[in-house]
Amino acid sequence: MSLTVSKHPIVRIALSHLRNKDTTPEVFRRELHRLSQVLAVEATSYLTTSVDTVQTPLAETDGYELSGQQALIPIMRAGSGMLSAFLGFLPNAYVWHMSMSRNEKTLEPEFHGSKVPAKIAWNIDTCFILDPMLATGGSACLAIEHLKRAGATDGLARRIIFVGILGAPEGAERLMKAHPDVPIFIGAMDDRLNEHGYIMPGLGDAGDRLFPTV
Numbered sequence: 675m676s677l678t679v680s681k682h683p684i685v686r687i688a689l690s691h692l693r694n695k696d697t698t699p700e701v702f703r704r705e706l707h708r709l710s711q712v713l714a715v716e717a718t719s720y721l722t723t724s725v726d727t728v729q730t731p732l733a734e735t736d737g738y739e740l741s742g743q744q745a746l747i748p749i750m751r752a753g754s755g756m757l758s759a760f761l762g763f764l765p766n767a768y769v770w771h772m773s774m775s776r777n778e779k780t781l782e783p784e785f786h787g788s789k790v791p792a793k794i795a796w797n798i799d800t801c802f803i804l805d806p807m808l809a810t811g812g813s814a815c816l817a818i819e820h821l822k823r824a825g826a827t828d829g830l831a832r833r834i835i836f837v838g839i840l841g842a843p844e845g846a847e848r849l850m851k852a853h854p855d856v857p858i859f860i861g862a863m864d865d866r867l868n869e870h871g872y873i874m875p876g877l878g879d880a881g882d883r884l885f886p887t888v
Contacts, residue, residue: 676857682712685861693877702883709861710759717837717859742799747772749805749813751881756804774813781871783813794825801826801834806880808841809873811848818853840864842873
């Protein structure tokens with residue numbers, strides 16, 4: 675099991691802006707992007723590279739390119755706020771949106787649709803699930819189950835990685851127990867869930883703060 679909580683100072687600063695109830699949607703989107711850039715660097719540490727020769731103005735030397743193909747799976751709505759940061763580092767990645775919402779009575783996710791192919795191509799070595807909030811863990815587990823059914827972890831060199839902004843101990847424990855093979859990268863681990871399944875102290879509903887509807 676692998677759970678990495680970022681210690682980067684930029685993550686702490688950006689997260690402070692995200693938590694502030696007076697932060698405007700414009701600033702919220704900017705700070706989420708900035709924080710996601712740091713997490714993208716940390717989460718892509720699992721990727722492998724191939725070596726080629728590069729000619730500098732003075733001599734030949736080793737050069738590196740990413741091996742394989744990656745896919746980004748933002749969980750709609752809030753996951754789309756992390757997408758551009760990851761595309762900045764993985765511009766050739768496939769993007770498969772996945773739509774879910776939480777049933778406010780049961781607190782369990784309801785699946786609405788996905789662009790994940792029925793059978794994931796053999797050359798895709800890493801699937802990154804992007805979802806700002808790891809609260810109950812239900813959405814993350816459902817997304818991983820969907821990817822595994824499509825073959826995302828078939829073979830020794832293929833993996834799924836979950837990346838989030840905030841986590842709750844309950845959600846992290848559920849995810850690690852259900853899918854111990856999936857590394858987790860988050861910006862911070864908060865205290866607990868409240869009776870409504872929201873992370874405390876948290877930052878509110880990330881989707882509503884990214885894309886205000888009122």
